[in-house]
Amino acid sequence: MMSQVSAHETHMMPFAKVINVAKRNPIWLVLVVLIALFSFQTPYFLTVFNLSNILYQAALIGFLAVGLTPVLINGNVDLSVGAMVALSACLAVSLQHIGFVPALVIAVLACTCLGLLNGIIVEYTGVNSFIVTLAAMLGVRGLAFLYAGDTSLSSPTSDLMELGMMAVGPLSATAIVFVIFVVVFQIMLSRTAHGRNTYAIGGNRAACENAGVHVRRNVIVNFAVSGTMAGIAGVSMAAQLGAATPSYGAEYELWAIIAIVLGGTSLQGGRGTMIGTFGAVLALAALRNGLNLIQVSGFYVLVILGLTLIIALVLDRQFNRE
Amino acid sequence: MLLQIIRKPFHLSYYQLVIAFFGLALIGILFVAPTMLSPDNIKLVLRQGSIPALMAIGVTFVVISGRLDLSIGSLLSLCAILIVDLHDKVGPVIAIGAGLGIGLLVGCVNGFLVAVLRLNPLIATLGMLSLLQGISLIYSDGRNALIMDPENTWFSFIGRSYIAGIPVPIIILIIATIGFSILLRYTTFGRKIYAIGGNEAASRYSGINAKRIVFSCYVISGLMTAVAAVVFSSRVMGAQNNSGSGLELYVLSGVILGGASLFGGSGTILLSVVGVMILEFIQNGLLIVGLPYYTQWILTWIVIIAIVWSDLASKRYREHQ
Numbered sequence: 001m002m003s004q005v006s007a008h009e010t011h012m013m014p015f016a017k018v019i020n021v022a023k024r025n026p027i028w029l030v031l032v033v034l035i036a037l038f039s040f041q042t043p044y045f046l047t048v049f050n051l052s053n054i055l056y057q058a059a060l061i062g063f064l065a066v067g068l069t070p071v072l073i074n075g076n077v078d079l080s081v082g083a084m085v086a087l088s089a090c091l092a093v094s095l096q097h098i099g100f101v102p103a104l105v106i107a108v109l110a111c112t113c114l115g116l117l118n119g120i121i122v123e124y125t126g127v128n129s130f131i132v133t134l135a136a137m138l139g140v141r142g143l144a145f146l147y148a149g150d151t152s153l154s155s156p157t158s159d160l161m162e163l164g165m166m167a168v169g170p171l172s173a174t175a176i177v178f179v180i181f182v183v184v185f186q187i188m189l190s191r192t193a194h195g196r197n198t199y200a201i202g203g204n205r206a207a208c209e210n211a212g213v214h215v216r217r218n219v220i221v222n223f224a225v226s227g228t229m230a231g232i233a234g235v236s237m238a239a240q241l242g243a244a245t246p247s248y249g250a251e252y253e254l255w256a257i258i259a260i261v262l263g264g265t266s267l268q269g270g271r272g273t274m275i276g277t278f279g280a281v282l283a284l285a286a287l288r289n290g291l292n293l294i295q296v297s298g299f300y301v302l303v304i305l306g307l308t309l310i311i312a313l314v315l316d317r318q319f320n321r322e
Numbered sequence: 323m324l325l326q327i328i329r330k331p332f333h334l335s336y337y338q339l340v341i342a343f344f345g346l347a348l349i350g351i352l353f354v355a356p357t358m359l360s361p362d363n364i365k366l367v368l369r370q371g372s373i374p375a376l377m378a379i380g381v382t383f384v385v386i387s388g389r390l391d392l393s394i395g396s397l398l399s400l401c402a403i404l405i406v407d408l409h410d411k412v413g414p415v416i417a418i419g420a421g422l423g424i425g426l427l428v429g430c431v432n433g434f435l436v437a438v439l440r441l442n443p444l445i446a447t448l449g450m451l452s453l454l455q456g457i458s459l460i461y462s463d464g465r466n467a468l469i470m471d472p473e474n475t476w477f478s479f480i481g482r483s484y485i486a487g488i489p490v491p492i493i494i495l496i497i498a499t500i501g502f503s504i505l506l507r508y509t510t511f512g513r514k515i516y517a518i519g520g521n522e523a524a525s526r527y528s529g530i531n532a533k534r535i536v537f538s539c540y541v542i543s544g545l546m547t548a549v550a551a552v553v554f555s556s557r558v559m560g561a562q563n564n565s566g567s568g569l570e571l572y573v574l575s576g577v578i579l580g581g582a583s584l585f586g587g588s589g590t591i592l593l594s595v596v597g598v599m600i601l602e603f604i605q606n607g608l609l610i611v612g613l614p615y616y617t618q619w620i621l622t623w624i625v626i627i628a629i630v631w632s633d634l635a636s637k638r639y640r641e642h643q
Contacts, residue, residue, distance in 0.1 A: 139623025306453025
């Protein structure tokens with residue numbers, strides 16, 4: 001099936017090729033429309049500074065979305081990543097006294113462990129991953145609050161802030177790391193055995209088990225990777241301000257899932273690409289940024305978030321109907 | 323393995339084992355904090371618990387039909403802020419009517435999304451959670467609402483007064499529990515809900531209109547959340563714009579603690595209410611012992627996973643035999 005499509009593509013004219021890509025990833029079209037729309041509305045939108053700012057803002061949700069995409073392709077979901085962002089940010093800030101690098105490593109590893117725990121619970125109890133991670137969303141948030149108390153933590157040194165401000169030309173280091181992750185994960189999904197198994201498990205789990213694929217290992221690894229990415233997102237959020245509160249990252253899991261669904265990944269599992277997720281993350285960041293620039297209240301963002309999620313669900317049903 | 327050793331001699335199912343564990347935990351807390359059993363404290367906990375318990379009644383309908391409703395926390399916030407805000411502007415009757423109306427409306431929207439459009443109930447109601455939270459922030463402009471003169475309004479009767487020494491919220495809860503239990507157990511509507519949750523395909527072949535029944539379940543859930551919001555705002559005489567945040571999971575864990583299966587087809591109203599009350603008592607005990615508030619979130623995490631796992635394990639065990 002796949003080879004037929006690509007063989008067909010090589011005979012097409014470049015223009016037709018572009019249309020074909022746009023058809024399969026309509027979200028890139030949406031991104032272009034959004035950019036055009038906001039550029040007409042305000043002169044401050046289409047500037048190098050603002051565009052690199054959008055990429056930077058996209059990176060935080062982007063880390064989560066990149067880590068979550070393989071989990072969703074597997075046919076699972078991880079709703080606890082937003083809470084993990086808070087825990088990781090709090091750990092990264094409060095552990096600065098033991099050294100800069102060890103603090104970041106511990107923060108990320110703690111989230112890897114929580115992701116691993118989620119994966120193990122999902123695989124060995126057979127409970128739906130929605131329920132497991134929904135409960136973990138509350139529990140991990142509780143851990144963050146227990147650890148940090150009700151206050152916000154701030155870093156005694158400026159090392160974290162300097163990490164957040166590192167930049168190459170107009171692009172911040174965070175944004176560059178994000179783009180690198182997108183590329184690495186796309187290669188992982190389309191070129192490695194792990195990636196192929198991820199799609200296959202989402203498509204037909206029973207068949208994979210019969211074919212001798214290590215289904216459990218694959219699912220658990222994807223959960224652990226998703227946790228790791230949440231940890232990285234938490235660290236970069238802490239680096240943004242040099243401070244952290246345990247309420248960081250609330251609703252981030254929703255934004256990430258909306259981005260993934262808009263990017264063409266099916267909630268039933270078995271299909272999706274990192275390029276689609278990337279486009280959708282950028283489109284959502286552009287939407288948020290543009291609404292801010294034309295002075296729409298932040299409260300409306302929650303309403304738009306909910307509406308987009310429901311619309312994305314309806315579209316998902318329409319496009320992915322068997 | 324260890325579980326088998328404990329379980330076998332007492333002929334317990336996994337579910338009963340988990341319940342026994344929580345029973346023991348409660349008794350343990352009682353030893354540390356004997357003040358929990360004073361009549362005043364019991365009355366206090368029951369009155370506090372009647373708000374999530376009222377929500378649990380509606381959620382039980384949705385859970386029995388094999389679906390979930392996560393929008394109820396935000397819905398409580400929205401209804402409470404609406405009722406409190408309108409109370410001083412147009413009077414209590416219209417305020418209560420508006421709150422109940424919003425509850426019905428949101429129930430209809432949820433029902434439409436899940437039953438008619440057949441969207442994934444978890445994600446669709448999660449979207450509603452965010453949407454409703456946004457609406458209550460926009461409506462209140464980010465401010466908290468307050469009833470200016472709480473002493474001189476009959477509205478305070480619902481949440482604050484007593485009939486024959488029993489707090490009114492508890493009486494409302496008892497009436498609702500009896501009424502909805504009858505609806506669920508002795509009407510064809512109730513039996514159809516169990517049928518859909520138990521085996522949706524079979525119920526379709528028996529000519530049950532699943533669309534209409536599931537729709538009604540969401541409407542009941544929205545309505546009961548609005549009723550809980552009326553009690554809440556009358557009790558507090560004020561509302562924050564995130565009063566109900568996190569309550570959806572708390573109520574859900576109470577409902578499944580009471581034996582309703584997340585896969586649908588089982589559960590009763592009375593046991594759901596008891597489940598919520600058990601959580602309330604454990605939480606009350608944790609606070610009396612002096613543990614931080616957030617411990618209960620971690621507790622909810624453990625409760626949900628333990629109960630759903632035990633439910634699954636007992637099902638598998640029965641199928642083996």
